Amino acid sequence: MQPLPDDEFLAAQRRRDPVTVSRETRLVLAAVLGLAGDDRTRHEPIRVSAQNDVVLLAGAVRSWSARTTAAEVVRSLPGAQDVCNTLVVPPGAAAPRGDGFDEIVAGLRPSTRERWRNRRSRAGSTLAARRTGAGPVVFAALIVLWLALPVVTVVFDLPALPALLIALAGTAATVSVRRR
Structure with missing residues (x-):
């Protein structure tokens, strides 16, 4: 896990004048505290940065649930406009349960058999016109x-x-x- 700031650093950040601390710094600090406070992401090596109220998550986590949880924790923070989740999961990790998007899109896309059938019918009409x-x-x-x-x-x-x-x-x- 990325080394978290020690308690003295966190206490000093909380005592600092909020006017001198940038909004991005407060957002990163809130994200680090939120990720450290969640049992599912506490021991994951997640790097946090912020730019224009977008929180960027980077690193390699052990599971898809940790990746999803990290994004949910950061997304729930006040002031976070969006989350750019670039956390990497190892190839051997169990795949997440789908949200149904693939099944919906699969119903819209014509099957390979239908595409060949359409191609054959178009080719046949062209041949008939040539004849x-x-x-x-x-x-x-x-x-x-x-x-x-x-x-x-x-x-x-x-x-x-x-x-x-x-x-x-x-x-x-x-x-x-x-x-x-």
Whole structure:
């Protein structure tokens, strides 16, 4: 465990003028006292620091419960806006009981089988469109339309903007129908 300040140091900190002691120092002192006062975190090597009313916990603890308890103790302190818990647990420690997040997300994500099924159905529709030969004809017609657009606007003395908008609308409609 990180060496805790001896009783004389704590007594001197309590006697100091609260105006001269920074808010972060008071917050760190309160966190150290809170962690030392809890039986579950008393013997854990936890380093405490604070910055902008955020308490930073660092070190290596023996269990997930000690890690969680340390964060809860510090989070309950008045003046602590947030806790940055970087405490490390050894790989052999028993994993904490989940909060259900993984189960909720697992229900939202499509399974591998569904993803393959969707991929196969999309590939089949593309192959069917290729077999009919409609795809290349449609895209060839779009290319001709775009190449002919400037010539048609000059020869027939049409305003260019409406012709361009009509060509864009036709292209968008063709591409969206093609993707379905």
